[in-house]
Amino acid sequence: MAIIIDQDTRVVVQGMTGNQGSFHTGQMVKYGTNVVAGTSPTKAGQDHEGIPVFASVREAVLERGADASIVFVPAAFAKDAAFEAIDAGCKVVVMIPEHIPVQDSILIVEYARFRGAKVVGPNTYGLISPGKSKMGIMPNHIYAPGPVGLVARSGTLSYEIAAALTEAGLGQSTAIGMGGDPVVGQVFNDVLHQFEKDPETKACVLVGEIGGSAEEEAAEFIKTMSKPVVAYLAGRAAPPGKRMGHAGAIIERGRGTLESKRKALEAAGVTVVEMPWEVAPAVKKLLG
């Protein structure tokens, strides 16, 4: 078991023939992801690394049975791409692009709710169920199958922690990037609900950061969880009013501080560690 994707997930890559799409399609195939189709506005009818390219997601679904999409198109066209995938029947849509207008993201999330689809991101590195499938841009070699459910707002920081977990002999059931934007489809709360139900997941790691209150919201659910949670929160050195790289990483008018998140998570029984390298030892201790 794992959450959201596994070996049976049939993936279509939107924007497969572009630079990023092309490179990461290769990496996903190498990892074992079942990439069944790609789309391109100009290269429909061709093959790309042995994978058929279609003009629309609808065709990819009808002819190849795609049920999940990963989007690599430029931000200005991302809303259209997401709507296309959801309308064609994809139940998982992974939105890699950064700088998607926030009101586009609101509409994407609304439409996904309406049609019963899950949107991961935008501005995410994607998700991986180690040993089964990956839909994303994360490096292949740092993950291993195992009992830890990992959810993070940030990519590289989550790689750092995943690699440390793997090195400590703690594999992952699924590792998922929530995304660094203010509005994203899968928030900590949604992901933790799924980890709680997943029999393979024995413990969860939450990697949060300043901005918004997704961590505080998650804390409410964590109070009811049976599985232990370890959290690391980035941004204690961040000044208020400044965007720290991610569009969503900003302390605005007194909201989104690290202190508020730490308090809420600790009150929910979460082990909140101070530094990223303390995550793996803390998980090890909890799993005994």
Add this chain to the structure above:
Amino acid sequence: MKLYEYLAKGRLKAHGIPVPPGLLCRTPDEVAKALEEICPAAVKAQVLVGGRGKAGGIKFAQDPEEGRKVASEILGMNLKGYTVEQVYVEGKIDVDREFYVSVTVDRNARKPLVMASSHGGVEIEDVEDKYIVRRHVDEAFGMQGYLARDIAAEMGLEGDVAKQVAVILQKLYEVFRTEDAELVEINPLVVSGGKVIAADARLNIDDAALFRHKDLPAVAEGTELELKVKEIGLAFVQLDGDIAVMANGAGMAMATLDALQHFGGKPANFLDAGGGASVEPTAQAMGVLVSMKPKAIFVNIFGGITRCDDVANAIVQVKKTQGIPVPLVVRLVGTNELQGVEILRHEGIEAFREMSEAARKAVELAGEVR
């Protein structure tokens, strides 16, 4: 992008929200001339910081001569780090009541959020919760008339004022949507002689949506160095410490600052060199760090998409061209790690594997160990 008050009011007016008459001026003479049309008037500094009034950035004038005098006091003054280059001359209005209205994004609900209060004129954070009305809008369907009427009624308003506020709420939502706002706020929304008018306004546009709003003038916000690095296309924030920092990825860069602070160091900046940056942008980023003349430089790379050999080559390039005259600590792991470490070793730079050790070393070399 935050808009200056005069721009924000211009957008509100374009959508049919009543605002006082106003003129933008750059010199005391222009202000005196404006006072011939608009009198009495408030002369307001156009800067992107709150609390202008208290800091002396808003003054009143009864005639053109007084306008010239207060303008010469305000223009050129330093308001919380910003030099005042423009003032907005705006008709003074008598205030009977002050309300608050705004539309913003509720990140958790993932919907637009309307907030309104009959207790306006102060920061909304200082208003008691029971006086704030909060209602979400389904973006796909927009704000319907009933919702605007509901909100006005919940604010405790009646009669013609309630009607005017309801109309303004719908128009405010229209501004939020069509202008791709992150925040549109009228505070205070005043009642003046029975007429409801936007006396002050904030309008922040989503940076990611600026491509749809080419008609808006660019408003640059940030220090000189921040603006320079922004042009290179990197996420950069200037801080007040003296250890310059580069990392790949926003979360990693934040964690790197935290680690330096953890060991007693003071980071000089936040710099996300990108999740997959190649040699050239990485070298440019390094160049910026050197130009900041820090006590030490800390480069923290977890190579996923970023390749360690690219980072190493970028460092070597800067060392050979610009020179790196301060202690440099590099932590390098991940994709092509061995090649990267070897390239650096050839230049006499010993890379670290562990983030904790590297951060501690950077703090030590900057002479800040606790």
